[in-house]
Amino acid sequence: MNAQRVTDDELHAYVDGQLNPDRRLVVERWLADDSEAAQRAEDYRAQAALLHELFDPVLRESASDPVHDLTEKLRGRVAGNDNVPAWHAKPWVRMAAAVMLVVAGAGGGWMGRSAVGTSPAVQQRQTLQTFAEEATQAHRFYTSDERFQVELNADNQDELNSWLSKRVGRDVFGPNLEKVGFRLIGGRSLPTDLGAGAQYMYVNDANKRVTLFVGAPQAGNPAKFGFTQNGDVATIYWVEGSLAYALAGRLAKEELLGIAEAVFNDVKAGPPRRDPPPQQQQNPQQQPQDQQHPPEQQQNGVQPISDTQKPKDS
Amino acid sequence: MSSKFGVELEVHIASLRRYARALLRNRSDAEDLVQEALTRAVARADTFKAGTNLRAWLFTILHNVHVNQVRSKAARPDEVDVDSVESKLVTPARQEERVELREMMRALDELPEEQRKVLLLVALEGLKYEEVAEMLGVPIGTVMSRLSRAREAVRAKLANEGSVTLRRVK
Numbered sequence: 475m476n477a478q479r480v481t482d483d484e485l486h487a488y489v490d491g492q493l494n495p496d497r498r499l500v501v502e503r504w505l506a507d508d509s510e511a512a513q514r515a516e517d518y519r520a521q522a523a524l525l526h527e528l529f530d531p532v533l534r535e536s537a538s539d540p541v542h543d544l545t546e547k548l549r550g551r552v553a554g555n556d557n558v559p560a561w562h563a564k565p566w567v568r569m570a571a572a573v574m575l576v577v578a579g580a581g582g583g584w585m586g587r588s589a590v591g592t593s594p595a596v597q598q599r600q601t602l603q604t605f606a607e608e609a610t611q612a613h614r615f616y617t618s619d620e621r622f623q624v625e626l627n628a629d630n631q632d633e634l635n636s637w638l639s640k641r642v643g644r645d646v647f648g649p650n651l652e653k654v655g656f657r658l659i660g661g662r663s664l665p666t667d668l669g670a671g672a673q674y675m676y677v678n679d680a681n682k683r684v685t686l687f688v689g690a691p692q693a694g695n696p697a698k699f700g701f702t703q704n705g706d707v708a709t710i711y712w713v714e715g716s717l718a719y720a721l722a723g724r725l726a727k728e729e730l731l732g733i734a735e736a737v738f739n740d741v742k743a744g745p746p747r748r749d750p751p752p753q754q755q756q757n758p759q760q761q762p763q764d765q766q767h768p769p770e771q772q773q774n775g776v777q778p779i780s781d782t783q784k785p786k787d788s
Numbered sequence: 789m790s791s792k793f794g795v796e797l798e799v800h801i802a803s804l805r806r807y808a809r810a811l812l813r814n815r816s817d818a819e820d821l822v823q824e825a826l827t828r829a830v831a832r833a834d835t836f837k838a839g840t841n842l843r844a845w846l847f848t849i850l851h852n853v854h855v856n857q858v859r860s861k862a863a864r865p866d867e868v869d870v871d872s873v874e875s876k877l878v879t880p881a882r883q884e885e886r887v888e889l890r891e892m893m894r895a896l897d898e899l900p901e902e903q904r905k906v907l908l909l910v911a912l913e914g915l916k917y918e919e920v921a922e923m924l925g926v927p928i929g930t931v932m933s934r935l936s937r938a939r940e941a942v943r944a945k946l947a948n949e950g951s952v953t954l955r956r957v958k
Contacts, residue, residue, distance in 0.1 A: 482936055483936075486932065487917070490910055490911070490917075491914075492916060492917060514943070517939075517943045518911075518943075521911060521942050521943070521946070524889060525892065525907075525908070525912040526912065527886075527889060528810070528892060528893060529912060532802075532806040532809045532818075533802050533806060537802075538819040538823065540819075540823045541805070544827060544829075544830055545797065545826065548797065548829055548833060549797050551830060551833035552829075568798075570799070571803075575802055575806070
């Protein structure tokens with residue numbers, strides 16, 4: 475039992491994710507036996523979670539002008555950092571930095587324990603986190619079986635967008651992610667804590683899927699964004715304008731971040747102006763009397779939320 | 789695009805800003821510290837070797853600038869009491885909601901600065917122990933013992949919450 479006595483340093487390294495991998499199992503075995511040590515590890519994690527709660531809001535603030543200017547200067551000077559043009563919108567940069575630095579889910583149940591007394595700010599945070607969790611679950615669920623992955627496919631994107639806009643009650647659209655190699659295959663509408671949400675599904679050449687979940691929060695708060703990892707599914711979420719977005723995929727955080735950036739930029743650029751399908755008449759955005767046009771299949775796809783309904787096409 | 793999505797530098801600077809805020813607790817002091825550190829980083833950019841640890845390089849510069857600032861202010865040590873510190877917090881509204889956050893802040897304030905730095909660098913900024921040792925110019929064993937003492941002190945205070953009286957920092 476004492477043969478592989480774990481040191482105090484190793485307990486810290488375990489908590490900080492700096493432990494030698496071959497010692498990890500030893501430490502875990504020890505923690506399973508020693509409830510006092512397990513409690514210490516949990517308390518240390520809880521401390522880290524509290525520090526993040528206290529200071530992560532700094533990540534959402536803009537840097538002062540001089541700091542911002544110096545960052546640009548430094549970018550130009552430091553070797554190994556290409557002089558990247560300001561291709562990224564400022565809010566994106568802040569979001570990306572925050573996503574990389576925020577530890578989500580740290581503390582696990584411990585954090586949940588105290589989520590009782592809630593101010594509106596806390597409530598909104600929780601709502602967004604719930605939204606992100608729903609997006610994660612929906613991703614897991616609807617990528618598990620290709621037959622039910624979408625209610626309405628993306629053959630006619632205008633139709634898809636206007637149908638989902640109606641469900642969500644805001645103008646939503648599936649951004650173009652071709653720049654990062656992902657093609658829109660379709661979407662579905664789902665009930666969420668924030669009302670109806672739209673899930674857009676994308677696939678790349680390697681048959682990897684990502685889903686973008688869009689919903690309408692009660693009050694837009696442009697400064698909120700975050701990252702959660704649930705098993706193998708990573709989710710990045712944020713609020714832009716009057717909509718909340720959650721992008722989920724079985725990808726590394728950095729890879730997902732690259733896709734989130736494409737979403738962010740395309741959403742900023744506004745709804746698509748794609749050529750109308752050749753066989754149809756010009757149909758800019760949305761017809762005022764939209765009841766006339768939708769084909770029957772759409773009606774079939776729209777009604778049920780459940781996936782027992784036969785998809786239009788697969 | 790050799791730097792990951794072109795945001796690596798921003799990530800490090802956001803991290804510096806968060807650390808500076810946690811260390812100094814005051815928004816404008818923290819931005820000033822980061823500003824001075826970046827000014828020096830720009831001036832000494834040619835000493836940074838491509839492919840080496842940009843984050844460690846930046847944190848080390850920030851640390852040195854901070855040490856110098858403290859040294860030059862040493863003649864006039866200012867005592868800050870917990871209440872006035874709390875009024876400057878990042879998120880005052882949320883602050884009141886959660887006793888743990890208040891207690892964590894207070895526990896942090898009561899740590900000796902050398903322990904506070906190590907705790908923040910490791911637990912908040914996720915620096916490697918070796919990076920912290922190099923940045924602070926101390927052996928790694930010292931980093932570990934400061935970390936351990938800091939965590940145990942905070943733990944004792946959080947366990948004790950409720951019976952905490954207002955104390956002076958430092």
